[in-house]
Amino acid sequence: MKPLYKGSCLCGAIQYEIDAFHDKIAHCHCSMCRKFHGAAYATIAGVDSDQFRWTQGEAFLKPYTAANGTIRKFCINCGSSMTFSSPKASQDCIEIALGTLDSELDIRPDAHIFVGSKANWSVLCDDMPQYIEDRKSKKIARDEG
Numbered sequence: 001m002k003p004l005y006k007g008s009c010l011c012g013a014i015q016y017e018i019d020a021f022h023d024k025i026a027h028c029h030c031s032m033c034r035k036f037h038g039a040a041y042a043t044i045a046g047v048d049s050d051q052f053r054w055t056q057g058e059a060f061l062k063p064y065t066a067a068n069g070t071i072r073k074f075c076i077n078c079g080s081s082m083t084f085s086s087p088k089a090s091q092d093c094i095e096i097a098l099g100t101l102d103s104e105l106d107i108r109p110d111a112h113i114f115v116g117s118k119a120n121w122s123v124l125c126d127d128m129p130q131y132i133e134d135r136k137s138k139k140i141a142r143d144e145g
Helices: 031-037
Strands: 006-007 015-018 025-028 042-048 052-056 061-065 072-073 081-085 093-097 112-113
Touching: 031 042, 031 072, 031 081, 042 081
Parallel strands: 025 112
Antiparallel strands: 006 015, 015 052, 025 042, 042 093, 061 072, 072 081, 081 093
């Protein structure tokens, strides 16, 4: 079976394949994602571990464990942000930074999360739902965001 999606880090040392994504994709605006990705937000999508394979360069991955227990992995050569995992989430799930995809994606982000800590210079101009924290938290009314 041919994988549907392929991705890599900036220098190409690390490569992966994905057969299928979870159906929910979010733009995360938390301060840790902003700093790790060097951007206004990180776009991440979940993948079941049996649908994901490192095909090259797994030895180039370096984990960073934050104070809250989340683990972010990046390429030690080029610094590309690759994965995110939370101690609260299933260990059978990998969250991949979608900016590392080399393939076109046929699904789209459907929410903004952790908007309560978004950068004040970031303006959200779409109609996707916005949540103060994760999807289980309070949804922001359009006139609040």
